[in-house]
Amino acid sequence: MQLTGSQMVIEALKAEGVKVAFGYPGGAVLNIYDEIYKQNDFRHILTRHEQAALHAADGYARATGEVGVALVTSGPGFTNAVTGIATAYTDSIPMVVISGQVATPLIGTDGFQEIDAVGISRPCTKHNFLVKSVEELPLVLKKAFYLARSGRPGPVHVDIPKDITAETGPFAYPDEITMQTYKPHTRGNPRQIQKAIAAIKSARQPVLYVGGGAVLSQAAELVRTLVDLTGIPTVETLMARGVLSATSEHLLGMVGMHGTYAANMAMSEADLMIALGARFDDRVTGRLSEFAKHAEIIHVDIDPSSIGKIVEVDYPIVGDLSQVLKELIAGLSDGFEPERLSSWRQRLSNYSTIHPLTYEDSAASIKPQWVVEEVGRCFSAEAVITTDVGQHQMWAAQFYPFDGIHKWVTSGGLGTMGFGFPAAMGAKCARPDLPVINFTGDGSILMNIQELMTAVANDVPVINIILNNNYLGMVRQWQTFFYDNRLSEVNLEKQPDFVKLAEAFGGFGRRVTEKRDLLPAIEDALKSGKVALIDVVVERMEHVLPMVPTGGSLFNMILEHKE
């Protein structure tokens, strides 16, 4: 079959089962967009900024586990996309990003809208391709999808010069490929697994440290089986929220800088740490020299370079978490005595009782934590929750009653403000059956506010709940704690009228200043069927607690703050 390069792109997306692509047209991708116009196999959502197209594709991927697809033009189209690519890269989200490039003869001449796109994306993609001929395009596209979703997933960038999108060549799209130089290890080393099983059987104070890998490997059910079988106390990273049910008696909560006291003490006092698809991020470990001082460490990860990168590991297991968990569960089904952990469990349970995750509710004002809890009581696990970045993100992570994966979408590694709203649109396209709630801040929401137009034009009714404290709250909190309350450039007293702003775009807006008005506002927003901005005026000086100061030890937490 002879096709143009543009037709090849369409056929490849069809063959990969792509249902929605997010993008923004421009000069270098005119030929591709001409073919998009002619097809009816997948939906294209025109965002109002390339960054949003990337975050939307990312949100789609996180809400489904499938590869997200974004399409942008050369030059500024691509550079606008970079933040979105880097966001996905840091959280290992499978994505294929197709960008246009100036025509081959113009490359290197400073042509109009030319930029060295593969040079820019190299450090923030799993892999990238500059397509050199129409003949190689089908295989490049196949490789891009294969690389994005296999092994440790990640974004793959394909840069296609404009002339190649017009040229004709033979098209054959393979169902499967193997690559000589890329073979991810999926099966863990059996001897290491046996040693790990023995270590787990003899540990007195083990802790399961579950990371985003459990979501990427779709291993939540297996983690739950392991936890039920052994009763090992478990902590989740920000990326792993929902792997266990919030109601699980074995879940100590989130670990790290804003984790629970019990979770952080479990990490500090454990004699065996079992890391499942987690990467010992500095927001989790706190001061490294004091981290898990008494513990041997089992580390299961599909990426060998994650193992031993931050901490020394006693039992390294390179493999796909689901496969390794099956073997661990088989080995622990026999000869593991949950009773031996009872005094350890008791101790941790006491920690939870002494210092529970809590806040002081107020009748006079709206506490942001209360908003998260109230939304949680309303929707429980029957919603996709997305966030932007800052205090509201941590409150959502701490207080939302998660249960299950693909329902929690947050920029963990890169911490990208402006992520939440477009990611929520992506998630809504993936899960039109569920309400999609974006917890955001008065700072973050303005970083991609133009997407109100996308949501209205494409009928993507997500609900943004702005926890509005008129501050860049997280920075303000650090300035209060660590800079003697010198509040430098964080005051957001001047704000738009968010209600009128939503309405100007054709969406639903509501300002909430009383607790009793919150749920009616959400109900009205759902009933309206429109994208919504619910502007909730919350207590200005509320802090995210507990907190481990940067460079501090996990066991040394700020538990309360007195003015």
Next chain:
Amino acid sequence: MKTERRVVSVVTLNEHGVLSRISGLFAGRGYNIESLTVAPVPGSEFSHVSIETQGNQRVLEQIVKQLHKLIPVLKVIEHEAENTIEKEMAMVKFPINESLSDIDALCRAYNGKIANVGADFIVGMVTDEPRRVANFLKAVEKYRPTEVVKSGVVAMERE
């Protein structure tokens, strides 16, 4: 942890951009490349890249793992000094009025020879172990070399 010198060989698909992936990996993490030698492996689609680097054990381990992680990389060989033959090459240019016979003798002593004698300059060349090449360069200092060009290290396991 103490800093060690290490030579790492990388066998990688010979495609555009691959050297930039390798050097970017070092640059982005603040690792050093002391020397670098690249050439196609004859009769194959691969290139052999020899990298001389240094770092503590954790850094060296990360370098090897990160190199493995690059999609076009087939194989990474960490050379252990005792099992490895290492060679590098140097060319040195001298003014014609220096003693030709002295320079010739020195070059021969370090596995080399006079490569060219022109109207104004003599060029000597040697190929030897990195430590011996360094000694050679020290030994010829008194003949007032005007230019020195060194290759990177290439390495091969003995067995």
